[in-house]
Amino acid sequence: MTTQFTVPDKWKWFTESRYGMFIHWGPYAQYARGEQVLFREHLDHAEYAEQACAWNPEHFDPELWARTAKKAGFKYACFTTRHHDGYCMWDSAYTDYSSAKQAPKRDFVREYVDAFRKEGFRIGLYYSWIDWRLPAYFDGPANDPEGWAKVRDYLHNQVKELLTNYGQIDHFFFDGVWPRNADDLESVKLVETMRELQPGILINNRLGYSEAHDGYRADGGVGAGDSDTLGDFGTPEHLIVVDRKRLWESCQVTTWRLWSHVTGERWRPADYLLDMLCECTEKGGEHGGNLLLNVGPTADGQFPPEFVQRAMEIGSWLEVHGEAIYGSDGGAITEFITRGRQTTRGNNLYLIIRFWDGRPQMRLADLVTKVKGVTLLTTGQRLDFEQIGNELFINGLPKESPSRLFPVIRVECDGKPEANQWGRERLWEGDPARVAAWAREQRGTSVYADGVER
Template identity: 85%
Template sequence: MISQQFTVPEHWKWFTEARYGMFIHWGPYAQYGRGEQVLFREHLDQEEYAAQASAWNPEHFDPELWAATAVKAGFKYACFTTRHHDGYCMWDSAYTDYSSARQAPKRDFVREYVDAFRKAGLRIGLYYSWIDWRLPAYFEGPEKDPEGWEKVRSYLHNQVKELLTRYGRIDHFFFDGVWPRNADDLQSVELLAEMRRLQPGILINNRLGYSAEHDGYRADGGVGAGDSDTLGDFGTPEHLITVDQRRLWESCQVTTWRLWSHVFGERWRPADYLLDMLCECAEKGGAHGGNLLLNVGPTADGQLPPEFVQRALAIGKWLEVHGEAIYGSDGGFLTEFITRGRQTTKNNCLYLIIRFWDGRPEMRVADLASKVKAVTLLTTGQALPFEQRGDDLWIKGLPAEAPTHLFPVIRVECEGRPATNQWGRERLWEGDPARVAEWARSQRGTSVYRDGRER
């Protein structure tokens, strides 16, 4: 478990430097175009699904094109679904014939992904689902079917070890789908120890189930994914951005409205919305992470959807200019800035990420206690005049038109690490209310009348 004083080990610093990863949900479920969990959500016929999955043969899968797109889009790592809840394996597993290597494609998609993305300079992540909707023993568990459960548990462990011994260095491992089991059923603590032996520098997520010894027993193994309060190296808030105070964390988010794999007719979030999620993760990051793992669901024939590519490349172009405000940043929230946008910090710089450009020539940044050396409109490289009055910074010479379609960024360079005052540390609905009382009393009085004077 990571404490507030946790120092990121050297072999994990790549994660906090990266800030931005590509999540890839792809498998035979893409043929249905109704989400990666269509087998269960629509309780389809298992035999018919298996037949269609076995016939699936994505002719246009080009992992090098995927990797080149990921690099241009500004991603620093990726995570690929090796097996989702439907049980179909995207590699040549020795433990089943239900795989891309043994069925129609005759290809090890994990191998092709790893080789292409590693060659492109990206860190490698693998996703693996505990749950397999095909196997009754998984749901009956060790109490109802001890022999069947032991076979399933052994199958899961063997496949994870297989993934960690065939493809060189694996940087990031993302478990999912614990329900209805728990960590004690799965022996996930023991598996973690073996994973670290096989891959000493690996980062493993927290979807490992609740353990009676480590967390206190929970019959459902946690809510859905099986997040553990103590097990795992990084938290994985899904469809939301929330800080995990105990460890590193990454928010996993869709580029569409809801579903993870390719869906016919799904609605797409705009590029500025997606970029704002990345900026929010970086702003909230602090020393404990704050990454965005942004998903794409490739088409059944193996292509990245053009709607995703368009949005991803727009963000990538923004990162080419403004990336220093995101990559390796130390979080933000230095001062109250929600009425303008977001903030991040790095070394002696405060970055103002402007979501709402109002066209006025001056901007006040309140509660900045540090002495400022220089202010630059990072978007254009233009040096901006400024004035400090106490803890208020006034930035001047701003253009009437926003200098970028997405978010302009202003870099404020301070003499030391950026620091704030009490108003910056304590926000709306937070902190000591006495400061609010004193502010109201000193500036207007105490009564309900307009001038604050008692009658």
């Protein structure tokens, strides 16, 4: 049985936003082979640290980042304060391995927060539990209780520091629990402190499994440490998977695989990225369904031009079609996969056309709500329509697609859009008796072309 979840008012900004920017940036960008290059290529720790301490990104301009993100249509952002390599992007009192105390002499978290807040963004921070430099993290409390206690205190203190010194933090993204678990990390206790410091904060589910809370798999999970019960929002990675028990956002790369800047990485096209945003929105409903889309700035602090080009294409699309995404109520009222995707907002049904066939008429089956008007949102043109029973015929569509990306048709109804049984129950779903009745009534029962038994 699905648990009914109601979004508290303090978190409704999340479902209204739908679209966030993930920023993976740190000294690993110098290698241009991904944010986990230290571990994946088994580099020398001392040499890596020496290069990290010398890293000085002279072209980092957080105000330009924020203006670019705003123009691209993002509504919130999440910045990597410390990844698995342990390098801190702020002025931490607990280590000198930071941007503030090494070559840059700058608090990058401070600059990010100030610039993005100025442009009206909700502020998110990413923090990695794991630190590849610290043996005690991997030895754990059983093998090194004293060393583990120091590491755990270090982690807790840094999180509290981030939530104390930078004003209102709206979104917090933990990562990298393995091989520890929530009980080792005392993450439940830390979350209580986080809520005292930031009452409105949203905290993700990468808190590790807890034997007390989850009742099974108390081994830290796999890698990220996603929990089925802990955390305010789910974080499917490289996937779009609905979490019906809480808010959720899919975190995705703009490239083929890696999160930080990579020389020679392949880039996904703008329509592919936009489709991920539409899919998250369509599947989200009131329970979330956001896209957290990543950018990996270059080592000197600039957004790659390939990212900017794609982000701006999507931003231009959102300027015209944003009402189908921002603050929407999810969608997929009827079966629509042969054309594209659907979202809803109030009494409006939005048809997001991925496949424009150039025909003047479109038939939409199984919508039972009375239609009052139809508009090609892409151009503002009012379209003729005819509604016969549960069938809607939209006429006067142009032969050429009116948008290089996805045209959108707004169907204005006299109530919340609703579907009949066929609209609610899709392929491979619902009562199979309806399929039998459909075949029996319209063609018969036999294997012959006319359906008549011989």
